[in-house]
Amino acid sequence: MSLVTLSDVLQPALKQGHAVAGLVTLGWEDMRAYVAAAEAENVPVILQAGPSCREHTPLPVLGKMFTHLAEQASVPVVAHLDHGYTHDECRIAIESGFSSVMFDGSRMPLSENIAETAAIAKMAHAAGVSCEGEIGFVGYSGGENSAGTDPEEAAQFARETNVDAMAISVGNVHLQQDKEGGLDEPRIRAIEALTNVPLVIHGGSGVPVAQRTALAQGSKICKFNIGTELRMAFGAALRDAVNADPERFDRVQILKETHEPLVAATRAVLRSFKGKS
Template sequence: MLVTLNDILPAAANSDYAIPCCNVFGYEEGRAIVEAAESLNSPIILAANKDMVDFMGVEALAKMLLSLANASSTQVCVHLDHTYEEEIVYKAMHHGFSSVMFDGSQLPLEENIKRTKQVAQVAHALGVSIEGEIGSVAYKEGRDHIKSINTSPDDAYRYASESDLDAMAIAIGNVHRLTTPDSVIDYTLLNAITEKVTHVPLVIHGTTGIKEDDIKKLKKTRVSKFNIGTSLRMAMGSNLRRLMNEEPNKFDKLYFMQKAMPYVQAEAQRIIQLLR
């Protein structure tokens, strides 16, 4: 069942659970993640990141992810992750993404507000939800041009109030693409943000790098969406490597992918249960 962020995040923001947003790097991962959500009767967000957009294109990605969402017995949001160009965001909407992220985090505040609002007007006219980012969540690797800027509570209030967005990603010590839980969460900063921003669900990117105890604390705040990519990639990659090494005379890709999918499903189930 295809849904938007607006169908699933507001209730989570006002409760003590959160929704996982899982980056998808192929049909096999997407199917394993949806099956994990169905097994636990939990809503899920399937996200397409920039690497996948560059590789597959928006139209092909939309067809793949929407086929999984529309056939699912649970609520599935099909979300375009960090995107800096409006042209790609609008193309994603046209091809059926139910949610998009216009990432203006590298822009001056006024420009971020202006451009996010313009995208939001189009998104809402089409029944699509929109996420934005204030502050800037750094990357451990792969996005060297992305700054590391903690979210200002005053900027967060202005951005949430003036841009018409539906969910807001914040930077409070979280980092993209960490393989170990090394992030140090600034709860004083988070409290200052949540005191000012009371009407927009908050989003944390870089979940793999956050300790489980911190995730359990964060989900009880207005943080309602956690983005996860690295731990899912590790579940697929490490097990696929092991399985192929165990059977060097096998060459069928589907054979190995089907054997690796249960490990992705198990990791997705772990994440869902952690956030419930």
């Protein structure tokens, strides 16, 4: 296949009743495992470079890694900037080969968020790249609290920014390690009644699997971001590999042993977003 945009995978998801996973990457090992899992499940995948990933590896390098994997993959792959906080960061991502950028202005007043997001969406579209925005702040487990999305503000945001996807705050929380919570479905229904833009859930690891599947098949939520649960799977596999032989020091050999467990965990995540067969 080849590199595709976010719209290329979310518009079919919206029409056909399924969702696409935005998988948060930290390095080469998880990127290649995510693509392998998507190929095994025969579904598209969104590879995401978030702030912690970018602290470790520069955007131009990440762009090369993502596009290389996309060019070799048998399924559509989106190279996505997750939580870009500035115009320059989004510009550099586009120049580095990313096919999608997400600008996070959710901490800004509504008018500023709309103005900044609209400018970045215009820049992205001029380059043939998709743009995701966020309205209503999604908080962090053990950190900042969420501010739920107001449906009327969401409709205005979607209309005035021209984004291709809209992240909303409906009970979801970043970095949540359990699935004991759940999303506010009445708020989701109120938002989707006012807009046709594909909706995005950040902090998808904290959403119960049954609710993920139901919303993927029966709502305008077309993208769930998954990071924490797959980081936990990778960490467990890495710990097992290190502890299996305390004398071993070659990290390539150690990291190879994380591949199959991470592929298996990722396949389970991807299956939960498939449409009705």
